[in-house]
Amino acid sequence: MSRNSFVQRLIPQWVLDGAAYQVADASGMVKLDAMENPYVWPTELRQSLAARLAETQLNRYPDPQAAALRQPLRDWMRIPESLEVLFGNGSDEIIALVISALIGSGRAVCAPDPSFVMFSVLARHYQVPFCPLPLDMAHDIDVLAWQQALNSVDAGVVFVPQPNNPTGNLFSKDRLKAVVEGTDALVVIDEAYTAFTDADYLHWAADFPNVVVMRTLSKVGLAGSRFGLLIGDPQWIDQFDKLRLPYNINVLSQTAVQFALEHADVLERQSAAIREERTRLTDALRTRGITVWHSEANFLVAVMPAGQAHAVFSGLKELGVLVKCLDGSHPMLTDALRVTVGTPEESDAFLAALDQLVGGGR
Numbered sequence: 001m002s003r004n005s006f007v008q009r010l011i012p013q014w015v016l017d018g019a020a021y022q023v024a025d026a027s028g029m030v031k032l033d034a035m036e037n038p039y040v041w042p043t044e045l046r047q048s049l050a051a052r053l054a055e056t057q058l059n060r061y062p063d064p065q066a067a068a069l070r071q072p073l074r075d076w077m078r079i080p081e082s083l084e085v086l087f088g089n090g091s092d093e094i095i096a097l098v099i100s101a102l103i104g105s106g107r108a109v110c111a112p113d114p115s116f117v118m119f120s121v122l123a124r125h126y127q128v129p130f131c132p133l134p135l136d137m138a139h140d141i142d143v144l145a146w147q148q149a150l151n152s153v154d155a156g157v158v159f160v161p162q163p164n165n166p167t168g169n170l171f172s173k174d175r176l177k178a179v180v181e182g183t184d185a186l187v188v189i190d191e192a193y194t195a196f197t198d199a200d201y202l203h204w205a206a207d208f209p210n211v212v213v214m215r216t217l218s219k220v221g222l223a224g225s226r227f228g229l230l231i232g233d234p235q236w237i238d239q240f241d242k243l244r245l246p247y248n249i250n251v252l253s254q255t256a257v258q259f260a261l262e263h264a265d266v267l268e269r270q271s272a273a274i275r276e277e278r279t280r281l282t283d284a285l286r287t288r289g290i291t292v293w294h295s296e297a298n299f300l301v302a303v304m305p306a307g308q309a310h311a312v313f314s315g316l317k318e319l320g321v322l323v324k325c326l327d328g329s330h331p332m333l334t335d336a337l338r339v340t341v342g343t344p345e346e347s348d349a350f351l352a353a354l355d356q357l358v359g360g361g362r
Contacts, residue, residue: 014124021121030321030342030349035165035193035299037221038342039270041263049259053252062251069254072261073229077215082206084237089248091192091216091228095122097243098157098188098230102128107156107185110149112141112164112171114330116190119159129153135332139167139293141175147182155185162201163193166326166338168295170199180208186236190214195271196278197296205232212236219298220267222260225253274298278341284351288358299340301326301333305358309335312357319353 008016024033031038040046066087079085088094099109099122106129111119113132123130131153136142150158158179163170180187187210189201194215204211212232217225227249230240260267282300285292291303304312309327316323323340326333339350 014127018124024322026322028320029317030346032340032342032346032350033322033324033338034223035219035297035340036223037219037270037274037298038340038346039221039273041221041266045263045266049256052259053255056251056255058251060251061247062249062254064246066249066254068258069261072258076261076264077202077231079202079231080206082233083202083231084234086230086237086241086244087249088228088230088244090218090226091190091214092118092122093244093248094214094228094230095119095159096126097240098186099123099126099128100243101240102126102156105156106154108153109157109159110153110155110185111159112161114166114332115159115161116165116192128156131155133158135167139164139169139332141171141179143175143178146179150179150183150185155183158183158185158187159190160187161190161192162199163197163296165192165297165299166301166324166333166336168293168297168299168301170197170296173199180204180211183210185210187211188214188230192216193219193297195220195267196275196298199296202231209233217257217260220271222257222267225256225260227253227257274341277344277347280344281339281341281347281351284347288351288355290354290358299338302337302339304335304337306335308358309337312354313337315357316350316353319356321350321353323350 026033070085073079073085088097095118102109103126108129108131109119109123110131110133112135120130131149133146133149134142160171160176189204189211191201191213192215194200202213205213212230214228214230216228230237278295278298278300282292285302293301295301309325313323313325324338326336326338
């Protein structure tokens with residue numbers, strides 16, 4: 001029997017028909033496509049971190065509980081003592097852990113539509129039903145439609161990003177509360193972009209029995225460490241911890257995160273600079289006649305002239321600037337590009353390239 005026959009026999013059809021998740025090559029480009037913090041650490045801190053990493057014992061397994069990180073993270077994020085914390089290899093692993101708890105239950109994973117693609121991708125990977133929840137024309141929660149959908153599919157988990165990716169907005173607190181109080185599903189509030197908004201839903205994990213909060217350090221300058229966390233009542237965290245693979249946070253990541261938390265003021269200053277640049281970039285785009293959606297995250301959605309999004313995306317790429325083209329991914333995102341807020345120099349490079357393609361200038 002040929003190798004292909006073995007593959008066809010073992011691998012299910014939905015995998016054979018699928019495709020691997022693609023990440024664009026950004027070598028040598030102004031990289032504004034992945035919502036990363038654009039700032040590197042000061043030289044002296046990088047040298048200190050290198051010395052710390054040199055002392056790690058790569059021949060030993062890491063601390064399975066990453067105990068040295070727990071109190072520093074509690075202090076920095078002001079996590080109430082009544083709540084417990086679970087660490088994951090980025091938010092992706094946290095999402096996977098939560099969804100895997102539904103395998104075989106028949107209950108569905110639900111998330112706003114449009115929203116973070118990994119909610120649906122991981123539900124598909126685990127063969128758990130996925131239900132998209134519609135947004136209204138203002139990109140906010142349609143409470144009635146959500147409640148009807150949650151009831152119709154027997155929802156088990158509802159992921160709600162605050163703010164949402166890719167739309168960038170915060171959902172109404174009152175509408176979200178109505179959803180939380182009207183469902184028996186677990187509501188996971190995803191605060192990946194919490195550093196760029198004044199909104200904070202951490203206390204909801206203590207106030208509501210069916211709420212947990214997910215956060216990540218990826219957006220504040222530690223994307224390379226792949227470090228996420230789930231915060232909730234111990235009764236929730238204990239169950240998800242049973243599904244977590246041992247040693248999921250490697251020793252280099254643990255060391256880097258611990259070092260970063262000792263210098264959290266650097267992360268905070270960088271996040272503040274990104275928020276300031278978000279305002280400047282928004283104003284610059286609107287001055288050029290470009291529609292920009294209000295954002296509480298570290299990215300902007302810019303709406304190009306009708307039918308030009310793909311051409312502008314390709315043109316920017318040819319000029320050395322990589323953004324994300326959202327056009328075609330959802331009806332709400334027609335003609336839209338998503339632009340990560342970079343350094344002022346990166347913003348200027350993007351604007352200069354855009355002027356060559358769209359015209360207008362200032």
